[in-house]
Amino acid sequence: MSHQGRGNDGHIALLLLSAVGMTISLPAMVLALVLIPLARSRRLAMFVLAVGGLGVTLLLWSRITGQMEAALAAVRRAGGFWEDPGRALEAAWPHVRAWWTMALGLAPTVACGAELLRPRSVEELRERDERRAERLRNRRERRARRAAGIGRPERRPAGFELGRHVEGDRLLPTSRGRVAMPLARLEKTVLVIGAPGSGKTETVLRLAHGVATSSDWPVFVIDAKGDRNTQQRFGRLMQQARRRPCLFPDRPYDGWRGSPREIAGRLVQLIDWADEGGGAYYRDLSVNLVRAACAAPQGPPRSSCELLARLDKTALLDLWAGHDRAQAIAGFKPEHVDACRQRYAAFFDATEGQLDGDWALEDTDAGYLLLNELLYGEETSKLGRFLVEEFKQYLAARNRQGRQVLLIIDEFSAIADGERVARMIEVVRSHGAAVVLAPQAYEGMGGEQASARILNAAHTVLLHAMPDPEPIVKAAGTRLVVEQSLQHQAGVSTDLGSSRQQHQLKADPNDVRRLREGMCYVLGSGRAQKVQVASVSNWPAAHDAGPRDRPGTDPSDLRPEDPIRL
């Protein structure tokens, strides 16, 4: 880097400026020293002050020079400076004091000048070059977009406040330290990942509350490991946002909506026999049985009791009497039919009629489905798969107005395998659902392949503290930093140094390991921003008004969001 010449020029100019400044006004120089840090952090405000101060000084300039001449005359009257410096200074002091005071307005100008001419460190010069390059790139991109007839990105994206900016790139719209989550970003998949206790659930509650207050999207949470406390908090937050939350299992769910094919599609999710060998044979047999029970000419079963009653060879033969399918049913061995019914009986026994309720996703604008392992034991993952399938079907066939929907799956690794979730994300996105997934660890997303697929599908990652963040932080990319080294001889510094540019991960893995609860890195589009998520429990009452009164962060504060991808 060849910035040395400019550095020396800066030193000389700074010395000259100081000498002139001290003559014109010593107090202004002292004040300027205090103002220099502000000239760095509050550039615009200080620039305005500098212009104002300079203007005032220019207005007073004739009086200032008048006082200077009066001081010289007073010194001459006192017999000259060198004859008796004490008397001369005493005679001149009232005039000096008057012009120093009148020239105080120069202080902000001197502070700005000092900041402008200050020799820059190698790192600062690199950052400045980077900013210039980015401005140039943005200008070229804007020109190309305009030439291609693509409109400007929306200047006021709808969104809500997520938390406070700590450091790093301004990936999310940030204004006066407040970081907003634009709804447009949530429309693409978001991953909230971190170790237990790192703040994932608080963050997803924040997202749920933000969406509920700033949009009319229905908000659904499937929680595989949560507790009733979290569920109750969700209920209260939704009520504050003027929603009517339905909380499962307190309020049983109607798992029997939709066409016979859809009901059968959900019920086969409950079968987890092996896909190969003899297991595959029994699996196919069960699928056939369930389909026969659902597609019967009398219509599909509309309760678990009805299904279990149909999973019986005689009952199926009765249902299909006079149809070709009866022949195939006659070929089933009674013990196989019985085995299949036992599995479904075990599942519906564990769920205790909670799937024979009176509400479904299309009936409400907020729902929380708690599938605690304590409640359902080993049937938890089956119930999770059933509900994930239900959500897919609701979007595809029962979300009549085609409304945008938010689905949050907290601790999803406890209920669904990665492949299934990766497939679900791809399907539901095409139906306009925003999905937020909150797993505990990268591997917890269902193996290397599924994890990579989910990470690729995620537009934004909210990375909380976790022990092994490397595979995720790599996605945010690197930045160039200047590494400096100091030479030494026999352990004594020679005062000579060198510097070189190095690539460094934008989100430092060691820093991720140390993050406090609620603090996270927001990663996306090769950028990383450290954010303190604002807990919903600290949400001031003033913010609790409904969506029409207070749409989260004032979007006019926000910078336009670039269309960015991880």
Ligand SMILES: Nc1ncnc2c1ncn2[C@@H]1O[C@H](COP(=O)(O)OP(=O)(O)O)[C@@H](O)[C@H]1O
């Ligand atoms: N944004 C936040 N602000 C303040 N405290 C938080 C925040 N996020 C988490 N916490 C604290 O950390 C605890 C654990 O957070 P939680 O969201 O339950 O973690 P996880 O879901 O990752 O296990 C919470 O009970 C709360 O005390």
Ligand SMILES: [Mg+2]
């Ligand atoms: Mg949690």
